[in-house]
Amino acid sequence: MSGPSARLAANRLVAARLAAARVVFGKELLEGIRDRRALIAVLISISIVPVMFVFLGRFAREVRDEVASMTIPVEGREHAPALAEWLERVPGITLEAAPADPEEAVRNREVDLVLRIPADYGERFAEGRPAELDLIEDSSRAAAGAKASRVNTLLRAYGREVASLRLISRGVSPLLLEPVEVRRAEVFSERRRTAFSVLGIIPMFLLMNAFFGGMQIAADSVAGERERGSIEALLVNAVPGSALVLGKWAAASVFAVFLTGTGLVTCMVLFRFLPGASVEPSLADWGRVALTALPLALFCCALQVVVATYAKSFKEAQTYFGYLAFLPMIPFLAVTLNWVEQGSWATWVPVVGHHLTILTALAGDPVSVGQVVAGFAFSLVGAGALLWFASRLFVRESVVFIR
Amino acid sequence: MIEVSGLRKTFGEVVAVDEVSFVAGDGEVTGLLGPNGAGKSTTMRMLYGLMAPEAGEVRVDGIPVASDPLAAQERLGALPDMHALYPRLSGRENIGYFARLRRVPAADVGHRTEAFSRLLDMDSFLDRRAKGYSHGERSRVLLARALIHEPQNVLLDEPTNGLDVMSTRRMRDMIRELRRQGRAVLFSSHIMQEVSLLCDRIVIIASGRVVAAGAPDAIRRAAGCEDLEEAFVQLTAPRGGGPA
Numbered sequence: 141m142s143g144p145s146a147r148l149a150a151n152r153l154v155a156a157r158l159a160a161a162r163v164v165f166g167k168e169l170l171e172g173i174r175d176r177r178a179l180i181a182v183l184i185s186i187s188i189v190p191v192m193f194v195f196l197g198r199f200a201r202e203v204r205d206e207v208a209s210m211t212i213p214v215e216g217r218e219h220a221p222a223l224a225e226w227l228e229r230v231p232g233i234t235l236e237a238a239p240a241d242p243e244e245a246v247r248n249r250e251v252d253l254v255l256r257i258p259a260d261y262g263e264r265f266a267e268g269r270p271a272e273l274d275l276i277e278d279s280s281r282a283a284a285g286a287k288a289s290r291v292n293t294l295l296r297a298y299g300r301e302v303a304s305l306r307l308i309s310r311g312v313s314p315l316l317l318e319p320v321e322v323r324r325a326e327v328f329s330e331r332r333r334t335a336f337s338v339l340g341i342i343p344m345f346l347l348m349n350a351f352f353g354g355m356q357i358a359a360d361s362v363a364g365e366r367e368r369g370s371i372e373a374l375l376v377n378a379v380p381g382s383a384l385v386l387g388k389w390a391a392a393s394v395f396a397v398f399l400t401g402t403g404l405v406t407c408m409v410l411f412r413f414l415p416g417a418s419v420e421p422s423l424a425d426w427g428r429v430a431l432t433a434l435p436l437a438l439f440c441c442a443l444q445v446v447v448a449t450y451a452k453s454f455k456e457a458q459t460y461f462g463y464l465a466f467l468p469m470i471p472f473l474a475v476t477l478n479w480v481e482q483g484s485w486a487t488w489v490p491v492v493g494h495h496l497t498i499l500t501a502l503a504g505d506p507v508s509v510g511q512v513v514a515g516f517a518f519s520l521v522g523a524g525a526l527l528w529f530a531s532r533l534f535v536r537e538s539v540v541f542i543r
Numbered sequence: 544m545i546e547v548s549g550l551r552k553t554f555g556e557v558v559a560v561d562e563v564s565f566v567a568g569d570g571e572v573t574g575l576l577g578p579n580g581a582g583k584s585t586t587m588r589m590l591y592g593l594m595a596p597e598a599g600e601v602r603v604d605g606i607p608v609a610s611d612p613l614a615a616q617e618r619l620g621a622l623p624d625m626h627a628l629y630p631r632l633s634g635r636e637n638i639g640y641f642a643r644l645r646r647v648p649a650a651d652v653g654h655r656t657e658a659f660s661r662l663l664d665m666d667s668f669l670d671r672r673a674k675g676y677s678h679g680e681r682s683r684v685l686l687a688r689a690l691i692h693e694p695q696n697v698l699l700d701e702p703t704n705g706l707d708v709m710s711t712r713r714m715r716d717m718i719r720e721l722r723r724q725g726r727a728v729l730f731s732s733h734i735m736q737e738v739s740l741l742c743d744r745i746v747i748i749a750s751g752r753v754v755a756a757g758a759p760d761a762i763r764r765a766a767g768c769e770d771l772e773e774a775f776v777q778l779t780a781p782r783g784g785g786p787a
Binding site: 159164170171371537540 | 592593594595619621624628630631641645646688689
């Protein structure tokens, strides 16, 4: 007899707590919407992804287009007409007269590089001595560096061609010059190359939205409650700490999930306009990204609620959140600097693994179900554990009357 | 009814409250009187279950606060020492929030709020955001918010602190009205006059201990002086350090 009635009482208790949490949630959401600072944060978060795509697009276009079809400024073209003609026959290459002071022009970024042909080029060439060519470049710039290495490759090819002709004219096989022939087989597909160089930054921005979306509400509704002094009056209302924490977390989560989702959809839309993105993630790939990023937003909000519970003021909470902001940057750096890669142990490290899952899915590479599930489960279980901890912390005497 | 027996609370070396006992009965106004730092707020916090006493017990309508704080809180309404409105909500929304947390039926919230608005003269500002409220406006909304669930036991921690004459009067009228309704009202103050005007019983507390308790007349007699204020000074002066 006591069994069913005890269960009924327990159910009623849970229902009462959820009802109270819903009241807190509604109030915090209303206050959040009316908070100018929260709205500014939302606007910044929403605009960050399109801005990122503009820069990514420019970067990708510069690297690709400018190398594919390029103009080489040449000084002293008249000293090497044969070389100039040979270069101009290469598809996409045009020559132009170099500026008056090539070094200065390259330094000032007026041109990316200058090929200088010295006056004694013809003489040395005719005598069979190495004819010197100067390539003036600024290797500190990505696009200029790519151009310079292309010109360098072209000039070597010209040199080899001339050498072959000279050997043939002396009756020697040019094959003697090639004791080894290197054939390069690229296993890193073009898709993945684009993904890892150009798209590497996208997961970071998605994770940042997950981390920052609910920050304002978490700081204001948890630390701000104490700072304003409203917490004591709130806590005498016969509402358990778990209901208060749950409501506040849910309000922060609405913002975080909304902003992460918005970032995701913006990515989906802008992806096809990204130059050089031969990658076309399928709907299933986007689904994997969503299953990874959105629950992580719930986890981030729970983490922020715990952190804000320890903070005496809104400002103090924000200072702590500033340190949390490094979290989404760590996997980005680790992947970009090749410390970790997909499939290694790092796949199972929270946040790093989330980053890798998103990146791999965007690159169109297979992501194991286990990897997606692991990220998903970590987020939800982690959020639950943090909320449980926060519930106990929130009503603790030493925390309520923190000094 | 609130029954307090043998309360003790220390913060490190400092004994904030020691062996405090009293009863605040239904239909009575009980004043907790003492100078600043006497332990009034700490006592109050133990009464509404935000601080755990190291010794002693508090019962609200017979429910022990220590073992069942939520059930005890159901029976009381409080205006704690730290109290603030939510600045981005209007006065009405502030009251409504607590009413919903207290599970006051939605149908009752409206007319109760109107009744408070009439009683405390809040019509002109109740729908404005609380951010711009004057001190007096804020305190009226806070009071209505603390009482919206019509609690049997009312605890007010220095409710008239910093209020002007008119607001103080309104507060007094409100407290008398609560007594008329048969509720147990306990309020703390460091102002003798206020307590003597309102209270049926006075508990004087100094350095964390009860130094006198009873009806105002009884306290006058115990201190051996006609003037209640003089009695207060006598009773709360540090032992041995008072004027001869």
